Amino acid sequence: MKKTFLNAGKSTLLFLLILFSADRAIGYYLEKIYFKLQNGEFYQTIHALTKAKEDILIFGSSRAMHHYKSHIIEEHFQVPTYNLGRSGKNILYSYAVFSQLLSTYKPKVVILDVQPSEFSWKAGREGEDAMIDALLPFKDFPEINKNISKIRKSEILLSNLFKTYPYNTDVAEILGYHYGFINDESNNGYIALKGNKISKKVKRIEKSEQVSNDPELIRVFRGFISLAKANKVELYVVISPTTRRLNAGSIHLIKKITQEAKIPLFNYSELPEFNDYTLFYDGTHLNDQGATEFTNEIVNKLSHLKLFSEKFSAKPISDSLGVKL
Amino acid sequence: MLFNSLHFLIFFIIITTTYFLSPHGHRWKILLLSSCYFYMTFVPLYILILGFTIVIDYFAGILIERSTGKRRKNYLILSIAANVGVLAVFKYYNFIADNLSFLLGSAGFQESVPYLSILLPIGLSFHTFQAMSYTIEVYRGNQKAERHFGIYSLYVMFYPQLVAGPIERPQNVLHQFREKHSFNYDNVVAGLRLMLWGFFKKVFIADRLAVYVDSVYNNSDKHSAVSLIVASVFFAIQIYCDFSGYSDIALGTARVMGYKLMLNFRRPYLARSIKDFWSRWHISLSTWFKDYLYIPLGGNRVAFNRMYLNIFIVFMISGLWHGANWTFIVWGALHGVYQIAGINFDRLMQRFPNLKFTGFLPSAFQTLLTFAFVAFAWVFFRASSVNEAFTIVHSIFTWKAGDLFIGSTSNMLYALLGISALFVTEIAEEFYPGSFTLLNNRYKLVRHLTYAGLIILILLFGVLSSSQFIYFQF
Numbered sequence: 001m002k003k004t005f006l007n008a009g010k011s012t013l014l015f016l017l018i019l020f021s022a023d024r025a026i027g028y029y030l031e032k033i034y035f036k037l038q039n040g041e042f043y044q045t046i047h048a049l050t051k052a053k054e055d056i057l058i059f060g061s062s063r064a065m066h067h068y069k070s071h072i073i074e075e076h077f078q079v080p081t082y083n084l085g086r087s088g089k090n091i092l093y094s095y096a097v098f099s100q101l102l103s104t105y106k107p108k109v110v111i112l113d114v115q116p117s118e119f120s121w122k123a124g125r126e127g128e129d130a131m132i133d134a135l136l137p138f139k140d141f142p143e144i145n146k147n148i149s150k151i152r153k154s155e156i157l158l159s160n161l162f163k164t165y166p167y168n169t170d171v172a173e174i175l176g177y178h179y180g181f182i183n184d185e186s187n188n189g190y191i192a193l194k195g196n197k198i199s200k201k202v203k204r205i206e207k208s209e210q211v212s213n214d215p216e217l218i219r220v221f222r223g224f225i226s227l228a229k230a231n232k233v234e235l236y237v238v239i240s241p242t243t244r245r246l247n248a249g250s251i252h253l254i255k256k257i258t259q260e261a262k263i264p265l266f267n268y269s270e271l272p273e274f275n276d277y278t279l280f281y282d283g284t285h286l287n288d289q290g291a292t293e294f295t296n297e298i299v300n301k302l303s304h305l306k307l308f309s310e311k312f313s314a315k316p317i318s319d320s321l322g323v324k325l
Numbered sequence: 326m327l328f329n330s331l332h333f334l335i336f337f338i339i340i341t342t343t344y345f346l347s348p349h350g351h352r353w354k355i356l357l358l359s360s361c362y363f364y365m366t367f368v369p370l371y372i373l374i375l376g377f378t379i380v381i382d383y384f385a386g387i388l389i390e391r392s393t394g395k396r397r398k399n400y401l402i403l404s405i406a407a408n409v410g411v412l413a414v415f416k417y418y419n420f421i422a423d424n425l426s427f428l429l430g431s432a433g434f435q436e437s438v439p440y441l442s443i444l445l446p447i448g449l450s451f452h453t454f455q456a457m458s459y460t461i462e463v464y465r466g467n468q469k470a471e472r473h474f475g476i477y478s479l480y481v482m483f484y485p486q487l488v489a490g491p492i493e494r495p496q497n498v499l500h501q502f503r504e505k506h507s508f509n510y511d512n513v514v515a516g517l518r519l520m521l522w523g524f525f526k527k528v529f530i531a532d533r534l535a536v537y538v539d540s541v542y543n544n545s546d547k548h549s550a551v552s553l554i555v556a557s558v559f560f561a562i563q564i565y566c567d568f569s570g571y572s573d574i575a576l577g578t579a580r581v582m583g584y585k586l587m588l589n590f591r592r593p594y595l596a597r598s599i600k601d602f603w604s605r606w607h608i609s610l611s612t613w614f615k616d617y618l619y620i621p622l623g624g625n626r627v628a629f630n631r632m633y634l635n636i637f638i639v640f641m642i643s644g645l646w647h648g649a650n651w652t653f654i655v656w657g658a659l660h661g662v663y664q665i666a667g668i669n670f671d672r673l674m675q676r677f678p679n680l681k682f683t684g685f686l687p688s689a690f691q692t693l694l695t696f697a698f699v700a701f702a703w704v705f706f707r708a709s710s711v712n713e714a715f716t717i718v719h720s721i722f723t724w725k726a727g728d729l730f731i732g733s734t735s736n737m738l739y740a741l742l743g744i745s746a747l748f749v750t751e752i753a754e755e756f757y758p759g760s761f762t763l764l765n766n767r768y769k770l771v772r773h774l775t776y777a778g779l780i781i782l783i784l785l786f787g788v789l790s791s792s793q794f795i796y797f798q799f
Contacts, residue, residue: 004510007510008510008513011769011773014769014770014773015773015776015777018773018774018777019776019777019780019781022777022778022781023781023784026781026785129790154331157331158331162784164781164784164785165784167785168784168785168786168787168789169735169739169785169786169788170735171735171785171786172734172735172738172739173735176735
């Protein structure tokens with residue numbers, strides 16, 4: 001019996017040695033190339049948490065990433081601007097990144113792009129996974145660690161145990177970006193979508209039923225506003241153009257919360273000026289042409305705001321659509 | 326508590342350690358308490374339903390054994406009625422109400438049958454069938470009635486197979502709860518190995534394929550024929566890896582503690598006929614239906630037409646067992662038709678004794694054909710309604726134009742990697758048993774490298790968001 005236990009012990013040790021050596025080796029390699037990436041979606045987070053120094057920052061999901069031509073804003077106001085949007089991420093991700101970022105520097109202006117269905121339960125569940133997936137490589141950053149732990153402490157535990165775990169699912173893309181198989185051309189964080197997949201004229205999809213909202217997402221949205229206010233960061237909330245209005249409940253709440261907090265809200269989701277399907281790549285994303293028109297619109301809007309023009313020298317944009325909000 | 330969660334991993338380590346450190350006489354209590362806890366992590370209140378059927382069947386077993394003649398049969402009927410009654414209320418009531426309301430509406434009545442606002446207790450069909458097998462076996466005299474209430478409760482509630490089987494027989498398991506299981510290194514290693522392979526199948530293959538399958542099936546009207554075919558083939562592999570992965574983890578968990586549960590899957594997609602498929606797929610359920618329904622109906626010792634009817638009934642009920650939806654009934658009926666067609670084909674082939682389908686190509690063709698039929702039936706199983714299933718079938722057979730939907734390229738890449746690993750392993754096990762094996766390799770270093778490799782693959786490519794097993798809903 002003693003011999004059996006001894007053999008079992010030796011065998012287990014050998015196994016653990018192989019497992020942890022392989023995990024460490026692969027994990028360190030992935031970590032090294034991950035933090036060296038220079039473009040693509042992963043770089044959006046790397047830039048946000050390790051390099052961002054810009055005065056104007058744009059937060060949000062893929063709709064932020066593909067809708068705001070940060071270089072246009074930068075050229076117009078002569079102020080460094082960066083688009084930090086990332087696909088599939090919601091307010092949970094934006095909040096975690098914003099709170100970490102504030103511990104190193106304070107941007108002057110933040111544009112937060114939210115979705116018409118920002119607070120839906122489904123968005124909440126998917127947003128949690130998306131936030132954790134994107135931020136696990138940064139688990140040693142205090143605010144990131146705090147935000148992940150709040151949702152799932154076990155993720156931090158597993159990431160500490162296994163070096164490969166934070167890169168779960170992302171390996172092919174990390175290698176692709178590193179070795180140049182994938183190359184998303186980014187301009188200050190803006191990644192263009194070319195062409196359009198919509199063949200018909202945009203039809204607004206109105207769903208009358210109220211989708212139940214996730215109170216946690218509402219709380220985090222309020223938290224984002226409070227964080228901006230506490231750090232004297234000028235915040236603008238924007239619902240950028242879409243062909244779909246899936247959850248009127250979220251829009252109503254976004255309006256209510258921003259009004260209460262006295263934060264400007266620009267809602268482009270209901271405006272007829274963006275009904276032109278040629279401006280869209282798909283149902284929820286503008287294409288490059290749409291992004292140019294929309295960014296010009298935003299620039300024009302900001303130029304006319306007293307608070308904003310006091311901070312930055314603004315000049316009106318002549319080719320804007322002249323949208324009245 | 327899901328097998329593919331950290332919660333389960335911690336639970337398993339604590340329970341297994343406590344089990345081996347405790348005196349033999351107390352071990353059943355540890356297993357029973359842990360099984361109660363395991364079940365109550367889903368919906369705590371539903372343990373009362375389980376308790377109700379356990380009490381009924383425990384006393385029914387003793388009374389059946391003590392009685393003779395008609396009385397004996399009455400106790401069996403009472404036990405079966407209680408079990409089927411629980412199933413009828415919790416699983417089928419709303420389905421029946423829905424169909425009755427539809428019929429009433431069609432007949433011009435405005436009334437509708439009220440719905441029950443209840444959640445289906447997890448694994449209800451599994452433990453109900455396991456409980457029924459006990460009273461039937463006692464009635465048949467193959468099993469002595471269990472006098473120890475705790476041991477009997479454990480037979481129904483043993484946590485590794487409580488929520489998704491295998492559906493055990495009392496002759497195989499009950500005596501194991503009384504036997505002393507000392508710590509056995511070989512059992513522990515064999516069990517952990519099975520668990521690891523089960524986790525791999527679930528989180529690396531099944532859940533990865535689910536990402537693609539869900540994308541296509543959730544918008545099936547928007548996808549082309551080629552995408553629908555790929556999604557249907559992927560679903561066939563997904564459901565196999567999901568369910569057999571669960572079974573492997575269940576068998577492995579029990580094996581670590583020294584318990585041997587029945588095999589539930591034996592490389593079903595390498596079957597060369599539908600009959601062969603059913604001898605390899607969900608073996609514990611198919612043998613249950615054979616032993617307790619098909620044979621009592623007369624089995625194949627009756628006229629051909631009656632036998633066909635028996636087969637059809639069994640498969641329809643098997644479909645209904647899976648869920649209260651017409652999609653499952655159509656799925657079962659399709660398999661019934663396949664079986665009957667298969668029998669007729671075999672009879673036809675008997676007229677040509679010189680015609681033999683042997684050799685690699687005919688065998689491969691038979692395997693592919695069987696897989697195609699099975700995958701076709703899965704369309705009905707996966708679709709949310711019969712209408713949707715027919716729309717998918719129509720899109721496939723009329724070759725709806727369009728490109729192949731890829732979704733995420735990396736997801737597709739991982740999925741194909743997983744499928745390749747599965748089929749290479751299964752083909753090696755089927756045709757070269759004992760050779761080319763990595764998990765059971767005679768060299769310790771190769772085995773350990775394989776274990777570590779699988780864990781790293783799970784960590785890098787697995788879908789680790791603790792998604793539920795498909796068969797839990799049944």
